[in-house]
Amino acid sequence: MILASQVWTEVFWTSAIAGGLLAGVPLMFTALGEAISERAGVLNIGLEGMMLAGAYCGFLGAYYANTQWAGYLTGIGAGMLTSLIMVVLCVWLGLDQIVVGIAITLGGEGITSVLYQTRFSTVEPRLGAVPTNPIPLLDRIPLLGKAINGQFPLFSQPLVVYLGLAFAVLLTWIFNSTNIGLNLRAAGEKPEALDAAGVSVVATRSYAVLATGALAGLGGAYLAIAGTGGFQPFLTQGQGFMAIVIAMLARGRPIAVVVFSLMFGIALSLSTLLQLAGINLSTEVVNMLPFAAIILALILFARRAYLPPALALPYVRGAR
Amino acid sequence: MSSETAAREGPVAAPRHRPARSVRLERILDVVIRSIVPVVLALVAGGVLLLALGRNPLTFYGNIWVGGVQGTAWQDSAIRMAPFLLIAAGLVLIFRANIWNLGYNGQFLLAAAFVAGYAPTLVTEVPLWLAFVTLFLLAGAVGAIWTLVPALLKARFGTNEIITTLMMSFIAIDLASILIKGPYHDATTPLPQTAVIPFEKMLPSIPGTRIHVGLLVAFAAILVVHYVLTRTAWGLRLQVMGANPRAARHFGIDLPRLIVVSFLASGFLVGLAAAADILGLWGYIRTGWNPAYGDTIIPFVFLARLNALAVVPFIAFFSVLSTGGDLAAQEASLPTDFLLVLVGLILLFMTVIEYLGRRRELGASYLPPGLRQALRAPLLRRRKAA
Numbered sequence: 001m002i003l004a005s006q007v008w009t010e011v012f013w014t015s016a017i018a019g020g021l022l023a024g025v026p027l028m029f030t031a032l033g034e035a036i037s038e039r040a041g042v043l044n045i046g047l048e049g050m051m052l053a054g055a056y057c058g059f060l061g062a063y064y065a066n067t068q069w070a071g072y073l074t075g076i077g078a079g080m081l082t083s084l085i086m087v088v089l090c091v092w093l094g095l096d097q098i099v100v101g102i103a104i105t106l107g108g109e110g111i112t113s114v115l116y117q118t119r120f121s122t123v124e125p126r127l128g129a130v131p132t133n134p135i136p137l138l139d140r141i142p143l144l145g146k147a148i149n150g151q152f153p154l155f156s157q158p159l160v161v162y163l164g165l166a167f168a169v170l171l172t173w174i175f176n177s178t179n180i181g182l183n184l185r186a187a188g189e190k191p192e193a194l195d196a197a198g199v200s201v202v203a204t205r206s207y208a209v210l211a212t213g214a215l216a217g218l219g220g221a222y223l224a225i226a227g228t229g230g231f232q233p234f235l236t237q238g239q240g241f242m243a244i245v246i247a248m249l250a251r252g253r254p255i256a257v258v259v260f261s262l263m264f265g266i267a268l269s270l271s272t273l274l275q276l277a278g279i280n281l282s283t284e285v286v287n288m289l290p291f292a293a294i295i296l297a298l299i300l301f302a303r304r305a306y307l308p309p310a311l312a313l314p315y316v317r318g319a320r
Numbered sequence: 321m322s323s324e325t326a327a328r329e330g331p332v333a334a335p336r337h338r339p340a341r342s343v344r345l346e347r348i349l350d351v352v353i354r355s356i357v358p359v360v361l362a363l364v365a366g367g368v369l370l371l372a373l374g375r376n377p378l379t380f381y382g383n384i385w386v387g388g389v390q391g392t393a394w395q396d397s398a399i400r401m402a403p404f405l406l407i408a409a410g411l412v413l414i415f416r417a418n419i420w421n422l423g424y425n426g427q428f429l430l431a432a433a434f435v436a437g438y439a440p441t442l443v444t445e446v447p448l449w450l451a452f453v454t455l456f457l458l459a460g461a462v463g464a465i466w467t468l469v470p471a472l473l474k475a476r477f478g479t480n481e482i483i484t485t486l487m488m489s490f491i492a493i494d495l496a497s498i499l500i501k502g503p504y505h506d507a508t509t510p511l512p513q514t515a516v517i518p519f520e521k522m523l524p525s526i527p528g529t530r531i532h533v534g535l536l537v538a539f540a541a542i543l544v545v546h547y548v549l550t551r552t553a554w555g556l557r558l559q560v561m562g563a564n565p566r567a568a569r570h571f572g573i574d575l576p577r578l579i580v581v582s583f584l585a586s587g588f589l590v591g592l593a594a595a596a597d598i599l600g601l602w603g604y605i606r607t608g609w610n611p612a613y614g615d616t617i618i619p620f621v622f623l624a625r626l627n628a629l630a631v632v633p634f635i636a637f638f639s640v641l642s643t644g645g646d647l648a649a650q651e652a653s654l655p656t657d658f659l660l661v662l663v664g665l666i667l668l669f670m671t672v673i674e675y676l677g678r679r680r681e682l683g684a685s686y687l688p689p690g691l692r693q694a695l696r697a698p699l700l701r702r703r704k705a706a
Contacts, residue, residue, distance in 0.1 A: 045482065049664075085668065101621065103671070106615060107664025111369075112510060113657035118373055130674070233657065241486050247481065274612040282501070284494040291490040295469065298479055298487075307480070 001248045014271055016266055024265020025161055026051070026223035026236075030243035031261050032168060033215030035252045039175070041188035043312040045101025046086055048240030049108025050213050053222035054079040056112040057138075058221025059127070059231035068130050071225045072160060079217015082108065083209050094314030105240070106308055114235035130158045130226045158226055160218075171254040185303035188308030191315040201315045216240070238291070239268075245294050248303060252308075258315055267293050333443030355623050356637075358669035359637070365661045365669075375652045383560065383651050388644025390394070397639040399601055400532045403428075403593040404639060405538035407614050409545045410463075410589030410630045411414035411621045416549060417582045419474070422484030424590045424614030426492025427466045431459040431594035433514075436605035437504030439598065440515040446626035456595045463464035463591025464584040466492055472585035481583075488490060497607045506604075513606040523600040539632075541589060546628035555619050558582055590614070614658060617669045 030051055037044045044050075057078035062071025072183055085104060089095045115277035175181040186194035191201045206310050223239070225232050242264060266273075267290035365378030388397050407424055414421045435455050442451045470484035497512075506515040523532040549555040561568040561578055569575055593613070598605060620638050624630035642659060649656045 089668070089671060093672075093675055095675055099667060099671055102422075102618060103664045103667035104666075106660050106667070107620075110657045110660025110662075110664060113655055114373070114661060117655045117657075118653075166464065209499075231657070238486070239577050242481060245483050245487070248483070284497045284501075288491050288494040293489045294487050295484065296471060296492070298484060 007008050008239075010028075012273065015236070016269075019269030019273060020262050020266035021157065021161070022227060022265070023268040025164060025193040026219040026227060027239055027246060027264055027268075028168070028258055028261035029164055029219030029222060030216045030240060030251070031246040031257045032164075032254055033169060033212035033219070034243050034247035035250065036171070036184065036215070037205075037208045037212040038247050038311060039188045039252045039308060040184045040205045040312075041091060041099070041191060041232055041308055041310040041315070042086070042205055042209050042212075043097050044209065044212055044216075044244070046082070046104025046108070047099055047101075047212075047216050047243055048236055048238070049104040050079045050082045050106065050216035051223070051236045051240045051243075052108045052112045052234075053082045054078055054217025054220030055224040055235050056116060056220075058217070059224040062225045063125060066128075067224050068158065068160075069107050072221050074123070075217040075221025076214045077217070079213040079215070079220065080210055081213075083213020084233075086213070087206045087209045089201055090210060092315065094316055095200075097312045097314070109234060112231075116233055117232055124230065126230045127225055129229075132158050142257060154196060155312050160222060160226075164218075165258065168240075168254040168258045175252070175254065184309075187309050187315075195315075195317060201317075205315070216243075219243070242290065245298070246306060248299060264290055264293065268271065323624050340655050350677070351625075354673055355625075357635075357671050358645075358666050360622065361669040361673075362662055365665050366658075369661065370652070373654070375654065380648045380652050383648035384641060384644030386644065387647030388640035388642075389677035392530070393643065394640075395530050397636070397643040398529075398535060400643055401635055401639045402532070402534035402538045402600060403474045404611055404617055404635045405632065406541055406593035406596060407590050408621050408635055409538070409541045409628060410593070410616050411614070411618065412547070412585040412624075412626050412628050412631060413545050413558075413589065414582055414586035415557045415621065416545045416562050417578070418565075419579065419582060420482045421467060421470070421583060421586045422482055422614075423467065423470065423489035423492070425589050425610060425612050426489030426496075427463040427590040428594045428613065429496040429610055430466055430492040430499075431462040431591035432500045432598050432605055433504065434462045435595050435598045436514040436602075437499060440604075442512075443517060443521040445557040452523065452599065455599060456592055458472050459591040459593065459595035459598075460588040463589070463594065464587040467583040467587035468580075471580045474583075475579040493610060496605075500605060500607050510605065512608075514604045517599070519602040519603070522603055523596070530601030534595075535598035537592065537596055541592065541630060542628050543588070549628065619663055619670060622667070623670055 030047060034044055034047060054075035058075030060071075061074030062068055065071070082104060086100060087099045090097045159238040175184070183194060184197050186197070186199075187201050187204045187208070194204065195201050219239075220236065224235060228235065243261075245258045246257055247262060250260050266269075270286050270289055274286065324629070363381070367381070370377040386705050387393055407428065411421070411424065434617060438458065439455055442455060446454075447453075468484070469488055470481045471480075473479040473484050474481045500514055501512050504514045506513055508515075517520060523534055523634065525532055526535070538633055549558065556570070557573050557578060560571060561573060561575060565575060568578075597611075617635065617638065621632035623636050641662070646656055649658055
């Protein structure tokens with residue numbers, strides 16, 4: 001009993017934070033991307049497909065080039081390529097964002113599954129461990145600095161995680177204090193005004209969607225490279241949709257996106273946590289929890305979720 | 321007014337215009353082309369992908385014909401049509417209201433779990449017809465109830481239903497699995513599955529075929545949905561809401577109530593699909609079974625322009641594609657997920673063709689003004705420089 005309570009206090013909390021971070025970072029990248037495109041007025045239902053494209057190509061990059069960075073770069077590239085479909089069809093031609101989004105999700109699921117299974121199904125290769133960068137001094141804190149069952153210790157994360165957190169801060173600054181941020185917001189709130197001010201709505205939204213694709217691809221790549229150490233068909237399991245909810249609940253504020261992502265990351269990593277705490281729940285219940293948490297959050301904060309008025313509406317100059 | 325003048329001037333203007341029948345024929349032809357071209361393009365693009373994967377596309381598509389139509393295979397395709405059509409009916413209804421119920425997978429699977437759980441005992445203890453009616457209603461009720469949370473959130477707070485239905489769907493899939501392992505588990509086997517309905521107690525076949533009567537239920541549902549949407553006041557209200565919610569409110573339509581009711585109806589139809597599939601084809605359910613019928617049907621519902629009757633030929637085509645696709649994918653040693661790629665491609669080509677058709681109708685350029693400007697600008701500049 002004494003041992004059990006020790007487990008509860010020490011390892012449990014360390015593991016909760018570290019596991020939440022590990023599972024939350026892909027969500028964070030993707031949700032930051034969705035925050036950008038939602039602000040600009042493009043609802044990106046195809047996020048799941050972009051994540052999967054990023055995860056598969058990121059896995060390929062990391063596998064063949066043998067460094068995680070190649071993987072992240074190919075992941076970003078794949079995400080941007082996928083989002084290019086959305087840019088052309090939804091932003092330039094003004095087609096239905098939801099239909100195209102569904103198409104991207106279905107196509108992304110199908111093609112990554114087919115490619116992986118035709119090429120790797122017999123081998124199922126694993127990627128090597130990802131090198132981490134400890135933060136000097138902080139990593140020597142006795143409890144939080146330790147590595148527990150394969151998760152990165154809290155203060156010794158892969159470099160890309162620090163970069164992601166820094167990016168969230170940068171994004172807050174961009175949103176609130178720069179012309180780019182103002183343009184993005186105007187494209188979502190009142191595109192006519194942006195157009196009247198002489199800034200191209202189409203260009204603004206195009207860059208926003210490309211950025212979303214890049215971030216979703218990076219999120220997927222991180223999931224494959226650092227999260228699971230390999231690719232499987234349907235690897236993301238609805239995380240793209242969770243990211244949309246996170247962006248919605250965070251009302252497009254990057255710091256809030258980070259906080260929500262880590263919370264949902266903890267929900268996603270619950271299965272290991274509960275095992276540590278000695279609670280035996282069936283895997284189904286554990287799988288259900290993050291989605292139940294989202295529904296609960298939506299019920300509780302339904303009033304406070306905010307979406308820009310011009311979301312999911314194509315902009316056609318001169319149309320009312 | 322304008323139609324009257326047109327009628328009066330009709331004979332006079334006749335030499336210049338083509339006769340009415342040819343115009344109408346042209347319009348029908350236009351619709352047919354717009355519906356079929358995306359499918360053809362997707363099949364071609366899929367063929368290119370097959371080539372890239374080192375497979376022979378002609379053999380692949382040939383095998384689809386062999387596995388989906390030839391001999392008695394068409395009956396397998398027809399059996400698959402029953403749940404497809406019922407789900408399609410549910411989707412047509414709710415998409416007409418411009419509401420996106422994307423939680424069909426969860427609604428289907430949960431209803432299927434309930435049916436498979438109660439059917440084995442029910443079919444032996446009460447008259448068979450009563451058991452079937454009860455089970456169909458039960459499945460419909462389960463599907464409907466599962467849409468309630470998204471419906472209420474949408475009606476009360478306007479919460480995006482795409483997200484809520486998807487989240488509820490993920491929950492339902494796990495919940496179904498819990499039910500199958502727990503209360504509905506067949507004690508005689510260690511496998512995580514429900515008891516099997518005795519073969520002679522399944523839905524009867526249409527005489528002379530192996531096709532179960534679930535297909536007739538599906539056709540009936542399609543007719544009912546079509547009737548409701550095109551011939552009743554409720555259907556009109558639904559479509560007004562879908563076309564313009566603000567106008568609907570000014571019109572005095574109780575939007576929240578209409579949203580909830582249309583959600584319930586959609587969930588009910590998806591639930592019926594589960595009952596038809598379990599009672600007619602499978603007879604039991606195992607954990608991890610998630611056919612995700614709805615995902616692959618969506619493009620065909622759009623291609624049919626949300627017209628319940630037009631859905632039937634498309635679903636028939638897709639039933640063949642999916643039945644034969646199983647064999648073809650197996651022969652080519654590809655995962656059946658390849659069909660998802662085809663479906664995604666059909667959706668993409670459909671939106672593009674639709675766009676081009678709309679521009680053509682308006683007599684406008686195929687490029688949007690902004691893009692045309694952007695493409696033309698360098699040319700103009702060069703001309704100016706010269």
